[in-house]
Amino acid sequence: MSATISIVCYKSKTLSNGEHPLMVRVSKDGKKKFKSLGISIKLEHWDFNKNKPKPNCPNKELINKIILDKELEYQKQILQLQSEEKEFTASTLIKPKVKQKLKTVHEFYNELVQEMELSGKIGNSRVYKDSLRSLEVYYKSKLDIPFSDIDMEFLLGYEKFLRLKDCKENSMNLYFRTLRSTYNKAIERKYAKRDTYPFNDFKVSKFSIKTEKRAISKDNVKVIMNYDLSKEKEYVQLSRDLFVFSYLCSGISFSDMANLKQINIANNDRLMYVRQKTHRKINVPICEEAKEIMKKYIDTNNEYIFPILNHTIHKTKMQQYNRKKKVILKVNRYLKRISQLTGIEVNLTTYVSRHSYATVLKNAGVNIALIGETLGHSDLKTTQIYLDSFENEQIDKAMENLL
Numbered sequence: 001m002s003a004t005i006s007i008v009c010y011k012s013k014t015l016s017n018g019e020h021p022l023m024v025r026v027s028k029d030g031k032k033k034f035k036s037l038g039i040s041i042k043l044e045h046w047d048f049n050k051n052k053p054k055p056n057c058p059n060k061e062l063i064n065k066i067i068l069d070k071e072l073e074y075q076k077q078i079l080q081l082q083s084e085e086k087e088f089t090a091s092t093l094i095k096p097k098v099k100q101k102l103k104t105v106h107e108f109y110n111e112l113v114q115e116m117e118l119s120g121k122i123g124n125s126r127v128y129k130d131s132l133r134s135l136e137v138y139y140k141s142k143l144d145i146p147f148s149d150i151d152m153e154f155l156l157g158y159e160k161f162l163r164l165k166d167c168k169e170n171s172m173n174l175y176f177r178t179l180r181s182t183y184n185k186a187i188e189r190k191y192a193k194r195d196t197y198p199f200n201d202f203k204v205s206k207f208s209i210k211t212e213k214r215a216i217s218k219d220n221v222k223v224i225m226n227y228d229l230s231k232e233k234e235y236v237q238l239s240r241d242l243f244v245f246s247y248l249c250s251g252i253s254f255s256d257m258a259n260l261k262q263i264n265i266a267n268n269d270r271l272m273y274v275r276q277k278t279h280r281k282i283n284v285p286i287c288e289e290a291k292e293i294m295k296k297y298i299d300t301n302n303e304y305i306f307p308i309l310n311h312t313i314h315k316t317k318m319q320q321y322n323r324k325k326k327v328i329l330k331v332n333r334y335l336k337r338i339s340q341l342t343g344i345e346v347n348l349t350t351y352v353s354r355h356s357y358a359t360v361l362k363n364a365g366v367n368i369a370l371i372g373e374t375l376g377h378s379d380l381k382t383t384q385i386y387l388d389s390f391e392n393e394q395i396d397k398a399m400e401n402l403l
Contacts, residue, residue: 003028003093005074007037007067009046018042022063024070026090033090037070039063103191105143105150106132109182122321123255131178134162147183147192155202173207180204214352215359220344221247225289227342239334241293242306243353248290250282250374251357254331254350258308258324262298265305275376282376 004027009020019040026033045057052067053060074093081088103111109132116125136143138161155176162172180199186192225244229237246252252260255276264273265286272283286294294305303311308327314320332349339348346352354375361371 003078003088003090005071005078007051007071008034009041009043009048009051010034011043015040020046022067024074024094026074026093028088028090028093031090033094035094037066039066102146103186105145105147105182106136107144108147108186108189108191109143112182112185117318120317122317126321127174127178128182131175131182134175135179138162147186148196150179150183151196151198152202155198169207173204176204176207214346214349214355216344216346216348216352216356218356218360220342220346221356221360223342223344224338227338229338229341232337232341233334235330236334236337238297238307239331240338241296242331243335243338243348243350245290245293246350246353247357248287248293250284251354252282253277253354254328255324256282256376257306258304258320258327260305261303262305263303265294278376280376282374284374 006025006027008023008025010023011020013021015021017040019042021040022037023034024037026035041053041057041063045054046052047054053063057063077093078088081093109128113125113128113132116122116128132143135158138158139145159172159176162175167175183192183197183199187194187197221244224240227240229240242254242257246254246257249271252271252273253275256273259276260271260273264271266272268291269286270283271286271290272281274281297306299307309320309323314323328350335348335350335352338344339346358371358375362368
């Protein structure tokens with residue numbers, strides 16, 4: 001049922017000046033709502049049959065204009081809602097529209113950072129903080145500007161600024177993807193308009209570069225597993241154990257490995273946890289070699305399996321994030337030491353273990369979808385990107401057989 005708009009004189013209410021208020025009456029679905037027009041009139045000056053001022057009404061022309069303007073305003077609202085196929089009632093139509101406060105780029109970035117910190121996404125919040133900091137260094141001021149000011153000229157200038165600072169392509173890619181994501185979120189929340197969106201013409205994909213080879217062979221993994229590190233520091237041995245454990249347990253990421261608690265071990269033969277990044281449930285078997293690694297570190301005084309986090313010390317998400325960041329830097333430094341000792345000419349990191357797991361399974365003929373499932377990827381595309389950089393050697397060998 002369509003809504004009808006009319007102006008009525010409210011006889012049942014008499015004001016202190018003896019006049020009666022004129023009201024907008026909205027009727028829809030059998031329900032009526034009234035809203036004051038802000039003017040009043042004496043009963044003898046109102047035509048109740050035609051719902052308009054009588055010819056002898058003082059200020060008749062002005063009152064008629066106010067009535068006409070208000071009727072047109074509501075009719076326009078109704079047509080707009082109908083064209084957008086939005087539902088509405090008599091109450092929602094007359095409800096005062098709260099004008100949304102404009103948020104500057106700086107304000108909205110900080111709003112997102114606060115939301116991420118409250119939801120425990122500390123890593124993401126750091127990325128957005130770094131992005132805002134970089135933008136404001138380029139702008140040479142706080143970004144108290146609307147999103148419409150971030151146009152093609154702004155983006156090209158920012159790119160030139162980053163290149164003059166010798167910023168790496170991967171870092172530039174992250175900066176621009178974060179800015180693009182922020183702009184998209186601003187559009188969703190009505191802080192920016194789609195028609196000022198600059199990323200249709202400015203392509204962030206130009207900063208993407210092919211990932212360098214991050215996997216090592218199964219034989220090299222065995223070399224690392226069996227190499228005698230008894231004369232090395234304990235942290236070197238811990239670094240090796242974390243690398244090997246990740247490889248043996250479906251390429252578990254360092255962050256998820258740090259979060260593992262003894263309750264994540266089911267029946268002493270399965271590892272069950274929820275991946276922090278994608279929130280996917282992982283359930284994988286624990287081989288004997290992985291069990292031996294865990295036995296070295298399980299401590300009855302700590303809920304966590306590995307000596308990265310401690311439940312009595314690292315209680316908040318921020319404390320846990322800072323601790324993991326500190327430890328992974330140290331572990332990766334010692335993994336470089338291991339690569340030197342073993343002669344494996346790869347920039348060895350915890351991430352290499354995860355990639356190696358995926359690559360070894362792929363080379364063994366395991367379905368990519370299954371590999372992605374065990375890695376905890378949210379979609380097959382992510383797994384394919386993971387594996388794409390490891391194809392060249394296989395392709396080269398296969399092409400030797402062309403003739």
